[in-house]
Amino acid sequence: MINLAPHISVKNLNVYIGDAHILKNISIDIPDKKVTSFIGPSGCGKTTLLKxxxxxxxxxxxxxIEGQVLVDGEDLYGKDTxxxxxxxxxxxxxxxxxPLPMSIYDNIAYGPRIHGIKNKKKLNELVEHHLRSTALWDEVKDRLHSPATRLSIGQQQRLCLxxxxxVEPEIILGDEPTSALDPVSTQRIEELFLQLKDKYTLVLVTHILRQARRVSDYIAFIYMGEIIEFGLTEELLLNPKEQLTKDYIKGFIS
Amino acid sequence: MNIRIVKDKAVKNIFLLLTVSSVLLVVLIFIGLYYKSVPILHSTSLSHLLFSSEWKPSKAQFGFAAFIAGTLWVTLIAIVIALPLSLLCAIYLSQYAPRRLTRFLNPLIDLLSGIPPVVYGVWGVLVVVPFIQEHVAPHFVEYSSGYSVLAGGVVLAIMIFPLIINILGEVFANVPKELSEASLSIGATQWQTIKYVLLKKSRPGIVAAVVLAISRAFGETIAVLMVCGNIPESPHSVFDSCYPLPALIANNYGEMMSVPLYDSALMFAALILFVIIFLFNAGSRIILNRLERRMN
Structure with a gap:
């Protein structure tokens, strides 16, 4: 069905929390440098899968947790991982x-510092670069050293991005990243996702079908801990093969 | 008017009354102590009372400096010992320990705080005092009976240990786990996350825990009284005996009527204790507010 090289490859994944069987025998290949969305009703296990x-x-x-999650071929749940x-x-x-309990600047510099970058000039460049790439620079350049918690919630989410x-990741995981945001902030985050997908593999959890349609290349529909259907966005939304998917898209299950 | 509205108003006012009266109690205690201290304040100047260490009740010489010094020393030693240990312990319990272990350890720590102070005192006399006398003090001073500032500090440290751990446990539990996850997801190790995020976010809570522990330590009487020697002289080293204010009051309350002004002097000791704790709490409140404001 999907012939692209997978970035994340899930094989026979089972997750139990206490006695509850949360994810049932999940296998899915998340394609490289595309946006993949997990949709499904609350409690279906989509956030668990992301985590x-x-x-x-x-x-x-x-x-x-049983089974395998391979990232670039490396098993996350291997013994020596x-x-x-x-x-x-x-x-x-x-x-x-x-946001971490520190200034706007330190929030961005936190990761690079942890991974050993100490050079002031280099850090300044990184901070500016990433604030620009998330369209925050013009809004915060005069108050880089004030606490990050003073930003609006939409700005905070872009700061977190x-x-x-x-730290130059390859993958961006979003767990309903716009659910606390107002429509304008949501739109900005979505625009950023569309820009980012050239360079990154994005995996989003969302319960907003329209959002999934706007931003994603692929959609996986998850219901009661199982992947019911996985495919190209338009195909899955316009022409679902499974009855459960049809019912969900039409709003019969929520 | 509707009967349930009347009830609602009545409940509100009764609760207000109860709250006010419990706060009023603090004020009344202060007034009572001050009233009782008036005689000694009339006969001796305040600076003499606070800064002289002459203590000869039979000659009407009342200087509290040695007692104040004793109280502060014992408390300081207790905090210096207890804070780092309980901080590390609380970090371990809340961040690293598997749940099987915490399920077993937490009740044990609660038990520690439930043991009566006098038991800690006996343990201090039987174990800590001889240990200091025989094994610790000889390395530093010529002679120490073991009944000392250090013994008081050690016993007190162990008594406030569970208190600090419990409060810190609450403080750490209140840090949203998503905040730690945010740090971890950037590739920080657990220890980096604790150092840069958890401890930073918890700083006001840690200050509050220390404040409560110190307030508790100031007032602790019986266990300290049993191990610190009770000699009314300012200690020159931690191996000297000392005589904290609560011990002074407890030891002499029974015989205070036999010597003139003695009762007033003891009430003044209580007043000093009250004022120290009050000022300390007020000061730390200000620090806390400032810390919280800086973070938000």
Missing amino acids: TFNRLLDRQNDVR EVTHIRKKMGLLSQRPF ARGLA
Whole structure:
């Protein structure tokens, strides 16, 4: 069905939280440098699936994960896998923005500093570059050293995107990244996603069908912990093959 | 008027009354202590009371400097020992420890805070005092009985240890986990995340925990009284005995009627304690507000 080289390859993934079987035998290939959206009703497991990609899920208690998630061919859940370099490959945007408790500048410089960049000039360049690429530079250039929490929530989300981009990831994960934002901020984030997909692989979780349609190349419909259908955006939305997908798109299941 | 509206108003006013009266109690205690201290304040100047270490009740010499010094020293030592340990312990419990372990350790820590102070005192006398006398003090001073500032500080440290851990546990739990995840998702290690995000975000809470612990330590009486020697002289080293204010009050309250002005002197000791704790809390409140404002 999809013949592009996969960037993330999920094989027979099962996730249990306590006794609940949250993800059931998931296999999916996320194509490189495309936008892939997971859609589905609340509680279907789409966020859980996203969180298995950067190994944040297994920080919770009582989580059991079986199967494989390969990123560039490397198994995330292998015995000797070192998680920090995998997480560095993936920028994360959460439902609400969580700026770190420091200045705007330090939020962007946080990642590069952690990975060993100390040169002031280099850091300044990085901060400016990433604030520009998220269209924040003109709005914040005069107050780089004021706390990031003083920004509007839309600006905060773009700051979080810039913070993730500053460590030069390959993949951007978005967990309903616009659900707390107003329509204008949402539009700006969506525009950014469209610009970013030339360079990055984007995986988004969304419950807004129109958003999935606007930004994504591929859509996977997830229902009750299973992938029901996965395909090109237009194909899946206009001509779904499965009855469940049809029902969801028409609004019968939510 | 509707009966339930009347009830609603009545409840509101009763609660207001209860709140005001409990706050009023603090004011009344202050007034009571001040009233009782008036005789000694009339006979001796305030600066003499606070800065002289002459303590001869039978000759009407009342200088509290040694007691104040004793209180501050013991508290300082206790915090210096307890804070780093409980900070590391709380970090481990909240960030690293598997849940099986915390399920077992948390009740144990709660138990520590439930042990009566006198038991800590006995343990101090039987274990800490001889240990200091035989194994620690000889390396530093010629002679120490072991009943010392250090013994008081160690016992007190262990008593405030569970208090600080509990508060810090709450403080860390209140840091949104998404904030840590944001840091981790950039490729930071757990330790980097703790250092740069968790501790930074928790700074006001850590200050609050220390403040509560210090307030508690100032007032702790019986356990400290049992191990710090109770000699009314300013300590020159941590191996000297000292005599904190609460111990002074507790030890002499029974016989205060036999010596003129003694009762007033003891009430003044209580007043000093009250004022120290009040000023300390007020000061830390200001620091906390400033910290919180800087973060938001």
